Amino acid sequence: MARPDLNIIVCVDPRSCLSHYSQGRNGKDLLEELQDVVAEAQLQDHVQVTPCRCIFGCTYGPRIDVARRWDGDKRLYGTSQGQVTISRRGRVNMHRLPADLAELVRDNLPGA
Ligand code: FES
Incomplete structure (x- = not known):
């Protein structure tokens, strides 16, 4: 996969x-x-989905981080919306996980 x-x-x-x-x-x-969403939309060259261990903010889990390589932004997802304080990272802006994960992918691709 290219970057x-x-x-x-x-x-x-x-x-x-x-x-x-x-x-x-x-x-x-x-x-x-998420793996199904990416496969169905044939976005494997643009979106990489990887399992990981604790990324902090467990209280608001399940947790997902989205690194937007194309604009350098990093978005945190969980079960809360807005400013929260999490261990190690401090005050962060959390996005609530949408019911439709295709929306999460779409919203973070260039041109969204
Ligand atoms: S166990 Fe800590 S973020 Fe998942």
Whole structure:
């Protein structure tokens, strides 16, 4: 893969994100759903989806970080919306995980 526009990392750490749910989905469910979204839209050259261990903000898990390589922005997703304080990173702007994960992908691609 050439350098993707988006790197989406999905926490599947059993310490928290496998037992926290966003609209019925834990970290593993979100990972699989995102992989399906990318495959169905044939975006494999533009979007990389990777499982990871704790990325902090477990309280708001399941947690996903989206690194937008094309504009240098990094967006944090979880079960809250707005300013929150998380360990190690301090005060951050959290985005609520949408019901439709295709929306999350679309919203972070260039030209959205
Ligand atoms: S265990 Fe998932 S963010 Fe900490």
